[in-house]
Every structure is written in C-alpha cells, then in structure tokens.
Amino acid sequence: xxxxxxxxxxxxxxxxxxxxxxxxxxxxxxxxxxxxxxxxxxxxxxxxxxxxxxxxxxxxxxxxxxxxxxxxxxxxxxxxxxxxxxxxxxxxxxxxxxxxxxxxxxxxxxxxxxxxxxxxxxxxxxxxxxxxxxxxxxxxxxxxxxxxxxxxxxxxxxxxxxxxxxxxxxxxxxxxxxxxxxxxxxxxxxxxxxxxxxxxxxxxxxxxxxxxxxxxxxxxxxxxxxxxxxxxxxxxxxxxxxxxxxxxxxxxxxxxxxxxxxxxxxxxxxxxxxxxxxxxxxxxxxxxxxxxxxxxxxxxxxxxxxxxxxxxxxxxxxxxxxxxxxxxxxxxxxxxxxxxxxxxxxxxxxxxxxxxxxxxxxxxxxxxxxxxxxxxxxxxxxxxxxxxxxxxxxxxxxxxxxxxxxxxxxxxxxxxxxxxxxxxxxxxxxx
Amino acid sequence: xxxxxxxxxxxxxxxxxxxxxxxxxxxxxxxxxxxxxxxxxxxxxxxxxxxxxxxxxxxxxxxxxxxxxxxxxxxxxxxxxxxxxxxxxxxxxxxxxxxxxxxxxxxxxxxxxxxxxxxxxxxxxxxxxxxxxxxxxxxxxxxxxxxxxxxxxxxxxxxxxxxxxxxxxxxxxxxxxxxxxxxxxxxxxxxxxxxxxxxx
Numbered sequence: 001x002x003x004x005x006x007x008x009x010x011x012x013x014x015x016x017x018x019x020x021x022x023x024x025x026x027x028x029x030x031x032x033x034x035x036x037x038x039x040x041x042x043x044x045x046x047x048x049x050x051x052x053x054x055x056x057x058x059x060x061x062x063x064x065x066x067x068x069x070x071x072x073x074x075x076x077x078x079x080x081x082x083x084x085x086x087x088x089x090x091x092x093x094x095x096x097x098x099x100x101x102x103x104x105x106x107x108x109x110x111x112x113x114x115x116x117x118x119x120x121x122x123x124x125x126x127x128x129x130x131x132x133x134x135x136x137x138x139x140x141x142x143x144x145x146x147x148x149x150x151x152x153x154x155x156x157x158x159x160x161x162x163x164x165x166x167x168x169x170x171x172x173x174x175x176x177x178x179x180x181x182x183x184x185x186x187x188x189x190x191x192x193x194x195x196x197x198x199x200x201x202x203x204x205x206x207x208x209x210x211x212x213x214x215x216x217x218x219x220x221x222x223x224x225x226x227x228x229x230x231x232x233x234x235x236x237x238x239x240x241x242x243x244x245x246x247x248x249x250x251x252x253x254x255x256x257x258x259x260x261x262x263x264x265x266x267x268x269x270x271x272x273x274x275x276x277x278x279x280x281x282x283x284x285x286x287x288x289x290x291x292x293x294x295x296x297x298x299x300x301x302x303x304x305x306x307x308x309x310x311x312x313x314x315x316x317x318x319x320x321x322x323x324x325x326x327x328x329x330x331x332x333x334x335x336x337x338x339x340x341x342x343x344x345x346x347x348x349x350x351x352x353x354x355x356x357x358x359x360x361x362x363x364x365x366x367x368x369x370x371x372x373x374x375x376x377x378x379x380x381x382x383x384x385x386x387x388x389x390x391x392x393x394x395x396x397x398x399x400x401x402x403x404x405x406x407x408x409x410x411x412x413x414x415x416x417x418x419x420x421x422x423x424x425x426x427x428x429x430x431x
Numbered sequence: 432x433x434x435x436x437x438x439x440x441x442x443x444x445x446x447x448x449x450x451x452x453x454x455x456x457x458x459x460x461x462x463x464x465x466x467x468x469x470x471x472x473x474x475x476x477x478x479x480x481x482x483x484x485x486x487x488x489x490x491x492x493x494x495x496x497x498x499x500x501x502x503x504x505x506x507x508x509x510x511x512x513x514x515x516x517x518x519x520x521x522x523x524x525x526x527x528x529x530x531x532x533x534x535x536x537x538x539x540x541x542x543x544x545x546x547x548x549x550x551x552x553x554x555x556x557x558x559x560x561x562x563x564x565x566x567x568x569x570x571x572x573x574x575x576x577x578x579x580x581x582x583x584x585x586x587x588x589x590x591x592x593x594x595x596x597x598x599x600x601x602x603x604x605x606x607x608x609x610x611x612x613x614x615x616x617x618x619x620x621x622x623x624x625x626x627x628x629x630x631x
Contacts, residue, residue: 119565267541268540268545304448322631325614
C-alpha cells in the first residue's frame with residue numbers, strides 16, 4: 001500500500017515516515033511484546049493532505065482494506081517529534097462504514113494546523129512541513145471486567161531516578177482516565193498483588209524496552225481480562241537529579257560508558273539539581289504535576305480570604321480547585337499553591353511562576369481540611385502531610401561521581417559551578 | 432451602555448478584592464471617579480472597604496445586585512447568543528494563551544525546560560511574534576464582544592497596551608504582573624463566566 005503500513009516487526013521505516021508513536025509500536029513488536037493490532041497512515045499522506053486540502057487519492061480504498069476485521073478502534077496522532085496534547089485523538093470509534101475511519105484520519109491530519117499547534121511548533125523549532133501520522137489501532141478495554149485495567153509506567157522513578165518501576169494504575173477503567181487525570185489512580189505496585197501475571201509481564205516489558213533504548217523508559221498499558229497490552233513507549237526524558245542518577249547508574253550497570261553518561265546529562269539539568277525537595281521515602285498523600293519548583297510547608301487555606309487571614313499567623317498553602325483573578329490576594333499571601341485541576345500551562349501555574357512560589361497542579365480527588373499542615377514539592381508534584389524532611393539534592397553521591405568523571409575528561413579540577421564542570425567535559429567530548 | 436456604577440460594581444465581581452488603581456485600569460474611569468462610585472455603592476450596602484489593606488470588595492448584596500443587573504443588561508440587549516458565540520471563540524484561544532505565557536516564563540533548551548532569563552533576544556522575539564499573531568485573533572473575539580455589549584471594549588484596549596508595554600521592554604507585562612496580558616485575559620475569562628452565569 002502507498003499510504004498505509006500495517007505495524008509489525010518487519011516494518012523498517014523511520015519515525016519521519018511512521019511518526020514517533022507508530023515507530024515505538026514497531027519497536028515493541030520487535031521486542032516480542034504484546035501490541036494490539038494496528039496500522040498507520042503515514043506522515044506522507046498528511047503532507048499530501050496539507051498540500052492539496054484533501055486526503056490523497058487512493059487512501060479511501062487502502063483504508064477500507066486495512067480496516068477489514070476491525071470493529072472498534074482508536075485513531076491517534078503521532079508526529080515525528082512529540083507534541084503532547086496538541087492534536088486530535090479519536091477513541092472508541094465504531095467502524096460501521098469505510099467513511100468513519102476516513103473522517104477520523106482527516107480530523108487528526110487537520111489538527112496539525114490549528115493555531116495552537118502552529119504556535120507550539122514555532123516555539124519548539126519543529127518544522128511545519130513535517131506533518132503527523134495517524135495510528136489506527138484495535139481498542140483494548142481496561143473496563144472490560146474485574147481483571148481489566150490501565151496505567152502508565154516508568155522503568156525507573158522519574159522523581160529520583162532510582163531503579164524501581166514507577167507509575168499509576170487504575171483498575172477497571174480505560175486509558176484516557178489515567179492520562180487526563182480525571183480519576184484517582186493507585187500507585188503502580190498495587191498491580192503486583194491484584195494481577196501478579198500482568199505485573200510480571202509489565203516488569204519484563206520494562207526491562208526489555210530499557211535494554212533497547214539504553215535509557216529509562218515510559219510505557220502506557222492496558223490489560224483486558226488478565227491479558228497485558230502495550231499501547232505506547234518512549235524514552236523517559238527525566239530531568240534534574242533524576243537525569244543525573246539514571247545516567248550514572250546506567251554507566252555503573254555497564255549499559256553506557258562514562259562518556260555517553262556525561263553526554264546524557266545537559267548542563268541545564270544541573271540548574272535545578274539542588275532545588276529543595278521532599279526527602280525520598282516520605283508517605284506521599286497525593287501526587288499532581290509540579291508547576292513551579294521548590295518545597296512549601298504551610299496550613300491549608302481553601303479560599304483567598306482565609307489565606308490572607310491565616311497568613312498573619314504563619315505560612316499557608318492555598319488549595320483551590322483552580323485559580324481565577326479572585327485568588328490573586330490569596331496567592332500573594334500564600335507560601336505555596338495546590339490546585340485540583342489544570343496542568344503546567346494553567347492560570348495557577350503561570351501565576352505561581354510569576355511569583356516564584358512552589359506549585360503543584362492537577363491533584364484530583366483530594367479533600368483537605370482547612371488548617372491541616374501539608375508540604376508540597378513543586379518539582380515532583382508530591383503532597384505530604386505535616387512537615388517532612390527536606391533535602392537539597394536527591395542525588396548527591398551520583399552528582400559527585402558524575403562530575404568527577406567530567407573532570408577526568410576535561411582535565412580541569414579547579415573549583416567551579418557544577419554546570420561549568422559538565423560543560424567543560426561536553427566541550428571535549430564533542431570536540 | 433453600562434453606567435459607571437455598574438462598571439465599578441462589575442469590575443469588583445470580576446477581579447475580586449482590589450484597590451483604586453486596579454479598578455481604574457479595569458473600568459477606564461479615573462481613580463477619583465472610581466472612589467466616588469465605590470462610596471455610593473458602599474452607602475447602598477453593596478461594597479465594603481478593608482481599611483488595613485486599603486482595598487475594596489463586594490458584599491453579598493453587592494454580588495447579588497451585580498448578578499441581576501448584568502443579566503438584565505445582557506437580556507435587554509438581546510446579547511446572549513452573541514456573547515455565547517464569542518465565549519466559544521475565547522475557549523479555543525485560552526489554551527494557546529496559556530501556552531504562550533508559559534513559553535515566556537519557561538523555555539526548552541537541550542530537551543530540558545528551563546526558566547526563560549530573557550537573555551536570548553531571538554527566543555523572546557519569536558514568542559512575541561506568536562503573541563502578536565495570537566492578539567490579532569483575540570481581537571476578533573474582543574470585537575464580537577464589544578459589538579454585543581460596549582463595556583467589553585476595554586479589554587482590547589488593555590490587552591493591546593499590555594503587549595505594547597512588553598514590546599517597550601517591560602518584560603513582566605506579558606505573563607507576570609497584575610496588569611499583564613495574562614492577568615487581563617483572566618479577568619476577561621471571569622467576566623464571560625459572570626456575564627453568562629456559568630459557574631466555575
């Protein structure tokens with residue numbers, strides 16, 4: 001077929017043609033891991049669509065052939081470069097006629113050129129002419145029965161870099177419920193007791209994808225009636241202390257040599273490596289997304305007015321569903337901000353960064369009484385009761401060793417800032 | 432045409448507790464005129480002043496009065512369909528505005544997101560360029576709104592001024608200050624919810 005590739009271990013085209021998502025699914029196939037049946041409409045078809053203003057000739061027949069045997073599918077965007085949340089996804093699409101798939105693919109392709117997506121590409125140096133692929137995949141149902149569920153998993157802890165699987169699982173739900181943050185998830189290890197066979201399969205998958213990418217990885221998975229399926233894989237893209245620890249550990253494990261390990265860490269990662277953090281091992285009450293780094297401890301105030309009143313007595317953390325202009329006084333009075341809704345680009349996140357206050361957003365389903373003492377970590381998104389131990393780096397020993405290797409490479413052992421030591425090594429390694 | 436008393440009353444509903452400077456910017460009235468309106472509204476039991484902070488806010492009765500008067504204004508101008516349509520346009524633009532503000536505060540570098548220290552003029556120029564493009568599209572929504580209800584006309588004026596101040600070198604006027612483009616946009620969001628009676 002000209003515009004469509006059925007995904008299997010034999011596909012050997014690049015992410016430029018297949019898009020990152022389909023390319024990852026091909027990797028999973030090659031590793032012998034379970035992937036629901038899928039095909040991809042290539043970025044080339046999208047480019048033709050963008051150029052001519054209509055889907056390319058012949059795609060309709062190819063789609064009609066490719067969708068034979070599918071009943072319910074998802075149709076997802078997948079650009080060669082990640083553009084999270086910028087484009088359309090169609091879930092639970094029942095294929096009653098060939099036109100259903102055609103219009104879903106057209107919707108995904110059209111979403112490449114929304115003004116918001118264009119702005120995102122301008123700001124991130126992504127060429128407008130790349131186009132996106134569209135992955136059409138048989139739906140698997142995490143809400144099928146009591147032995148079904150869905151989740152996301154990192155092969156290592158993205159907060160610290162520690163070599164333990166990390167993620168969220170939601171029993172009896174479909175995948176979007178996890179990614180959207182609409183439902184309260186459970187820590188990934190809960191899966192071990194409840195579905196030991198799925199857990200064992202997941203651990204095996206994480207170890208195989210790590211060996212392939214030679215890096216910490218992220219997967220999305222669903223299990224249906226006790227059967228594990230992988231829906232997406234990509235490198236973990238850790239930052240700060242976690243990036244330092246993963247690179248150092250991978251060198252110790254013999255996966256990377258020291259030079260590669262040094263190049264894995266950007267000097268930019270070191271800027272926040274000493275930002276205060278909640279110490280590892282504290283009981284985490286809830287987890288959201290870190291929107292402005294730093295740790296804040298204070299009593300919960302649930303309105304701007306009480307925040308202003310209570311702040312006279314001592315530090316407060318303003319806890320709101322989301323924020324509006326009415327909350328500005330409360331935000332100004334608070335030492336930190338916690339919201340139930342929103343992401344890193346929300347009103348609360350923008351204001352928190354403007355004020356330089358630690359912020360955690362998107363913590364759903366958490367009920368906190370006014371006056372309760374809590375601590376929030378704006379790097380990891382963790383929320384802890386009371387005032388836990390705070391550390392200024394979670395990777396002190398790792399950082400020390402990595403910078404030692406950097407000095408070995410540069411030959412310069414004079415006292416300098418961390419980022420300078422790493423930059424000097426990079427300069428030598430990149431010659 | 433909303434009277435100055437309604438403008439001041441409604442500004443307090445949209446921005447929450449505020450001082451004279453902020454209310455003057457929001458309404459387009461002078462500070463003495465704002466204060467005079469606030470005092471009359473206080474006599475009527477609709478506003479109250481916090482002496483410790485020198486700021487004003489609505490009373491419960493003031494909020495109820497604004498709900499009624501703003502709804503009456505909307506219905507008597509038969510503006511609900513137009514404002515609702517403009518609000519739909521606003522909701523399409525809103526995530527992009529928040530992306531742009533975030534891009535002004537944080538930037539990608541070697542695959543890492545770092546604080547934008549504004550030392551790279553080419554990056555800032557690129558964000559401002561996209562902001563200008565966004566502003567042209569926001570202007571369409573603002574024009575629809577002010578055609579429906581003239582009191583909405585202030586938003587385009589204020590947003591344009593905030594963008595101009597940023598271009599003139601006041602970098603905090605895009606996303607960070609209480610008079611920033613982002614802050615004005617958030618007020619407009621609140622105003623649309625209040626005008627249409629949509630709960631948060």
